[in-house]
Amino acid sequence: MNQIHENPQSEEVIDLSAYLNVIKRNKWRILSFALVVTLLVTLITLTLISRYTATATLLIEAEQSKAVSFDEVYGLDSSKKEYYLTQFEVIKSDSIAREVITKLDLKAHTDFIGKPSFTGEAKAYVKGLFPFLNKAEQQLTEQEQKDLEMLGLLETFKERLSVSPIRKTQLVKVSFESSDPKLAALVANTVGEVYIESQMRAKMGITQQASSWLNTRLFQLRVQLDDSEEKLQAYREAQKLVDIEGIAGLVTQELEQTSQQLVTARTEKNNLQSINRVISEYGNNNLELLGSMPEITSHKVVQDVKREVILVERKVSELSEVYGPKHPKIISAKAELATVKSNLNKQIKGLITGIEKELNRITRTVSALEADLVKIRAEYQEITRKETAYNQLKREVETNRNIFNTFLSRSRETEVTSDFSSAAARFTDRAYAPKDPSKPNKKLIIVLAFVASFGFAVVMSFVFDALNDTVKNKNDVENKLAQRMLGILPFVKVPKNSTFGIHAYFDEHYRRFAESVRTFRTSLLLTQLDREHKVIAVTSSSPGEGKTTTSTNLAMSLAQMGKVLLIDADLRKPSIAKRFDIPVFHPGLSNLIVGTEQLSECTHIDEQSGVTIMPSGQIPGNPLELLSSNRFNELLVSLKETYDHIIIDTPPTQAVSDALVISQNTDSVIYVVKADLTRIKPIKAGIERLFESKAHIAGIVVNQVDITKSKEEHNYGYYDYYDYSQKSEQS
Numbered sequence: 001m002n003q004i005h006e007n008p009q010s011e012e013v014i015d016l017s018a019y020l021n022v023i024k025r026n027k028w029r030i031l032s033f034a035l036v037v038t039l040l041v042t043l044i045t046l047t048l049i050s051r052y053t054a055t056a057t058l059l060i061e062a063e064q065s066k067a068v069s070f071d072e073v074y075g076l077d078s079s080k081k082e083y084y085l086t087q088f089e090v091i092k093s094d095s096i097a098r099e100v101i102t103k104l105d106l107k108a109h110t111d112f113i114g115k116p117s118f119t120g121e122a123k124a125y126v127k128g129l130f131p132f133l134n135k136a137e138q139q140l141t142e143q144e145q146k147d148l149e150m151l152g153l154l155e156t157f158k159e160r161l162s163v164s165p166i167r168k169t170q171l172v173k174v175s176f177e178s179s180d181p182k183l184a185a186l187v188a189n190t191v192g193e194v195y196i197e198s199q200m201r202a203k204m205g206i207t208q209q210a211s212s213w214l215n216t217r218l219f220q221l222r223v224q225l226d227d228s229e230e231k232l233q234a235y236r237e238a239q240k241l242v243d244i245e246g247i248a249g250l251v252t253q254e255l256e257q258t259s260q261q262l263v264t265a266r267t268e269k270n271n272l273q274s275i276n277r278v279i280s281e282y283g284n285n286n287l288e289l290l291g292s293m294p295e296i297t298s299h300k301v302v303q304d305v306k307r308e309v310i311l312v313e314r315k316v317s318e319l320s321e322v323y324g325p326k327h328p329k330i331i332s333a334k335a336e337l338a339t340v341k342s343n344l345n346k347q348i349k350g351l352i353t354g355i356e357k358e359l360n361r362i363t364r365t366v367s368a369l370e371a372d373l374v375k376i377r378a379e380y381q382e383i384t385r386k387e388t389a390y391n392q393l394k395r396e397v398e399t400n401r402n403i404f405n406t407f408l409s410r411s412r413e414t415e416v417t418s419d420f421s422s423a424a425a426r427f428t429d430r431a432y433a434p435k436d437p438s439k440p441n442k443k444l445i446i447v448l449a450f451v452a453s454f455g456f457a458v459v460m461s462f463v464f465d466a467l468n469d470t471v472k473n474k475n476d477v478e479n480k481l482a483q484r485m486l487g488i489l490p491f492v493k494v495p496k497n498s499t500f501g502i503h504a505y506f507d508e509h510y511r512r513f514a515e516s517v518r519t520f521r522t523s524l525l526l527t528q529l530d531r532e533h534k535v536i537a538v539t540s541s542s543p544g545e546g547k548t549t550t551s552t553n554l555a556m557s558l559a560q561m562g563k564v565l566l567i568d569a570d571l572r573k574p575s576i577a578k579r580f581d582i583p584v585f586h587p588g589l590s591n592l593i594v595g596t597e598q599l600s601e602c603t604h605i606d607e608q609s610g611v612t613i614m615p616s617g618q619i620p621g622n623p624l625e626l627l628s629s630n631r632f633n634e635l636l637v638s639l640k641e642t643y644d645h646i647i648i649d650t651p652p653t654q655a656v657s658d659a660l661v662i663s664q665n666t667d668s669v670i671y672v673v674k675a676d677l678t679r680i681k682p683i684k685a686g687i688e689r690l691f692e693s694k695a696h697i698a699g700i701v702v703n704q705v706d707i708t709k710s711k712e713e714h715n716y717g718y719y720d721y722y723d724y725s726q727k728s729e730q731s
Contacts, residue, residue, distance in 0.1 A: 022465045023458060030457040037453035038446060045445050050437035053162075054185035055175040056192050057429040060087050084165065087424070088172060091195050092163045094154055099194045100187060101153050111178050112156050161191065171428065181433040188431035199424035214411040221407055225400040232393040239386050251383050255376045262369040269366050272359040312337040469680045471673045477700045480680050481687065484527060486670065486699035487520025489513070489550065491706050500549075502579045503608050505556045514557075520701060521557040528668060528698060534640050536698070537569075537666040539650045539659040539690075541682040545674040546703035548575050551649040554670075556609040562644030565603070567614045569662055570651045571623035574616035580606055588617025592635060593626045612643070627661045636665050653686035663695030670698050675705045 023030065090096065106112050140148070162175040174191050178184040316333040323330045471477060477485045492513050494500050504510040505517060525533070538554070540547040548570075555566040568576035571590055577583070582604050591597040592614070604613045620626055639646055648666060650659040663669045669690055673683055690697055 019462065022461055026457075026461040026465075030454060030461060033457040034450055034454040038450040041449035042446050045440065045442045048440050048442070049179050051177050051179060051439045052181035052184045052434045052436075053175050053177045053438035054181065054188045054431035054434055055173050055429075056185075056188040056427060056431035058091075058172050058174060058192050058195070058425045059428050060084055060170045060172060060425050084170065088163055088165055090199075091172065091174060091191065092158070092161065096191060096194050096198065097154055097157050097161070098150065099198070100190050101150070101157055103194065104187065104190060106157065106187075107149065107153055109178075109180070109183060111160070111180070111183070112153055161187075174431075176431075177438065181435070185431040185433045189427075192425070192427055192430075196425055203424075211411065214407055218404070218407045218411050221400065221404040225397070225404050228393065228396045228400050232390075232397050235390060235393055239390075251376065251380045255373075255380050258369060258373050258376055262366065262373055265362060265366045265369055269359070269362045272355060272362060275355055276359055308343075309337070309340045312340050468676070470676050470678055471680065471683065471700075471702060472676055473702075476680075477673075477702065481683060481700060483671070483687065483697065484699035486523045486527070486701050487516065488675075488702045488705045489516055489520065489546065489553075491675075491704040502552060503556075505553050506608060514553075517553045517557050521554060524554075524670070524698060531667065531696075533667050533698075534644065535636055535646045535648065535666040535668075537648045537650050537659065537662050537669045537695075538672060539663075539669060539686070540652050540672040540674075541654050541678055541686045542652045543573075543655065545652075545672050545678060547652070547672040548579070548649050550670070550672045550701055550703060551647050552576065552579065552611075555611045555645075555647040558645045558647070559610045563612070563642070564610075565612045565614060565639060565643040565646045567646065567648045568616040569627065569648045569658065571616050571620060571626065571658070572651060572656065574619070576613060576649060577615035580604065580613055582613065582615050586615055586617070588615035590617035590620045590623070590626060592617070593629065593631050594620075595631070624656070624658055624661060627658055633665045653689055654682055657689075660689055660693040660695070663690055663693055666695070668696045668698035670701055672701050672703050675702050677704075 101107065160177040163172060165172045174188050176184050176187040176191070178187065312333065316337055319329050319333050471481070474485045477483055490513055492500055492504070492510060501507065505514045538547050538551040552566060555564050558564045566576065567589055568574045569589060577586060586604065587597040587602045589602070592599060592602045602614055602617060604615065606613055626632065636646065648662060650662050653659050671687060687697060
């Protein structure tokens, strides 16, 4: 059973070394750009005018000292936050600024003299050239011109003035900016002084206004008080009032007593009337029933007689138990009992007769009390009306007197304190002329300019590097082109007025270049061990990428290991014959394919390298047809028997299709790319065309690599030798 191993997708990791390499490659450009920009900024900064800022600190008084309290007159509550915010705005107000400008005559200072701008001068020049553009300007009066001038001064002044409160304190900083340090300090101090003076003037004005108003109002109140007192006295005299409160009290007391007496009399009358009604119902002669009435029995005389009756009846009863009815004691006791009962009846009759008389009397008493009560009430109401009128007049007098006394007191206080007013603020620190300018901070500007320009140059280096889609290193070859890296050939700096020789491979001065060629050769041979590898074509995307140089140096390096033939198959623009100083008319590949010349006549042996060279020969009119013929294929087959390696220099893939035809008859193709020049797109297009022709691409060779830029990035062949050779030379 086959197991499928899934490889997790590797997360992209930011390669910091790649960014560092970009910076290293462009370090001189970055540094040069930063230095140039910094130099320009320095020159501009040196021309800037230095600005000095002086700061004075004021303490806004919360509870201001006063001789007496006038908070309600001023209408300011210094305990509120709005009070301080108001004071800050007052300091920044136009009135304060206008007074400072006038006091110090700031319009004559250079900071306040308007300098003509380039735009203004240009407009004036254009208007001078074209008068019809000038609009009819309205003539301003002298005062209007002064007002406009003052508006400009105010705008300039307020731009330079700064008022900043210190949080959670009563302190406020007043700062002014000027090119003259002394003027900056003078203006900051003057702003504070003018503010303090203006507040004191305002308060003194308010005090004087209050005093004037109080005096006017006081006269009116005195007249009102006198008038109310006269009315009160006239009423007292008219009503002949001496003590209205005492009289009202006596009448009230008399009214209360009469009312109580009337209530008592009415109660008694009601009781007598109820008894009288019972007597009328029972009859005056029915003494037995009348004697049982609670109203009768409750009378003290009746109760005493009834007790005597009971005692006598008890005595008769006791004697009856001892003696007979005719016994003298019995007879005497019965006679006594009859006498007592007769007395009881007599007392009841007398009581009934007395109740009628008492009812008549109490009725007359109630009528008299009711008449007295009506009279007393009328008298009380009259006194009450007089008292109410009297109290109204008296209350008016008292109210006018209290108001008059209050205003009199305030008027006297205002007169006493009219020439006194404490300052609304005071200086805690006065401003002094600063030694160092506050702006511009030239050192900081220069440093920031260098940092910003350096950072901008670094960013642009990253941008250009990201936009640069050329081949620069091994990673580009493997990742972007998906091809094998065979080697790199360094850029060789040639002295002025000289050329890179064809035999530089054997020159001691170019030994590092030669070592890179040998490394490239070794890589090529090692990667092709599993297949026949005799015929090798060398091509590129476009002319000038170094394919001919690569072909010749590869041939020279392989010649050290065997017999090598170098063929110039560029039948359109051949160059190998010229490089090896072979005559232009020398027969070559085209002659051999056509069959006009023999092999020995079409080759040339380079004595220094031992490489057999076959130039292009006579340039034909149909090079593609010659290279596509069977004779060319047969020629290569026969040459393979004679030579160990055959190197064919072909035309570029983007120019013509010759390389595609030649690659079909070769064992492998080497694709040459010029570092930092050839773009990825044409390289891919050339490789795809070779694949479509079923050519075997051995790999990529990156040519003309700048050591100073790429030594950090590549660790491939040449640089190994470079480091090793340097160490060998030092040892």
